Amino acid sequence: MTNTPATIFFDVNETLSDLSPVGDAFEAVGATREVASTWFASILRDGFALTAVGTEARFLDIATTNAHESLGASTLNMPIDEAVDAVIAAFSNVSLHGDVAPGIRALHDAGHRLFTLSNGPASNAERMLTEAGVADAMAGFLSVEGNSLWKPARSTYESALTRTGTDFDSCPAYLVAVHPWDIHGAAKAGLSTVWVNRSGANYPSHFVRPTLIVATIDELSSSLAEN
Structure with missing residues (x-):
């Protein structure tokens, strides 16, 4: 070699x-870093599931959908659509x-x-x-x-x-x-x-x-x- x-x-x-700013973004909207970790894992889970049956998976589509679900269980300090936008923006700018x-x-x-x-x-x-x-x-x-x-x-x-x-x-x-x-x-x-x-x-x-x-x-x- x-x-x-x-x-x-x-x-x-x-x-x-470095995805640590994504955890920061979850905290900034009223959720936790643990929710951020669960959210990212859920993206992989769903992408792998779609792959297993031969279906195309688009990362940001899954990320956005799952952010709504993950953040929906938290008491947020802004409307959920704004919180999702903030999280996706943080992820897209790491x-x-x-x-x-x-x-x-x-x-x-x-x-x-x-x-x-x-x-x-x-x-x-x-x-x-x-x-x-x-x-x-x-x-x-x-x-x-x-x-x-x-x-x-x-x-x-x-x-x-x-x-x-x-x-x-x-x-x-x-x-x-x-x-x-x-x-x-x-x-x-x-x-x-x-x-x-x-x-x-x-x-x-x-x-x-x-x-x-x-x-x-x-x-x-x-x-x-x-x-």
Whole structure:
């Protein structure tokens, strides 16, 4: 791996983006950070359920619908439609974790080909990386929307490989994510994987183990060189 540039796909939500401002937004409208966590989990739950039966799922549509449900159980300090708008606006304007921009730059400088691969809109990833000054380091911004089922469907990773012209025989391919379910899906599609374990959690034994584990994105370039 030391002298072989790879194609690297990055999950976006939570892997690259810091979602703590979303918790702030829930608190600002009268709910709690726990409600924010439940809301985000419900988006994934419903998207996975739709994927399981082969139905297209649109991230922001689910997020908006489920925000109404999640916030409806709280005593809000504004009308619920305004609260939902505030939460969705916060989600749509989050920034990168502090380790991401230097990590992306180091990987680009090492010759790797970098893409985002999100279940949400590609525009959000492009905005964050542009604001951080590293959009030029990316070869592309990919979303499942209009192209494939949600991750972790195997076909989603295969579609990303096809769309980027990645050939396993000539170019190693990695998926980088904080979510073990994403790691598992990519591994089943034949990709190598990198689990970003910022919290020091234990990796679930029911999922395929990652190829590499890092605590932050800015560790990844050196970890790949040593692998």
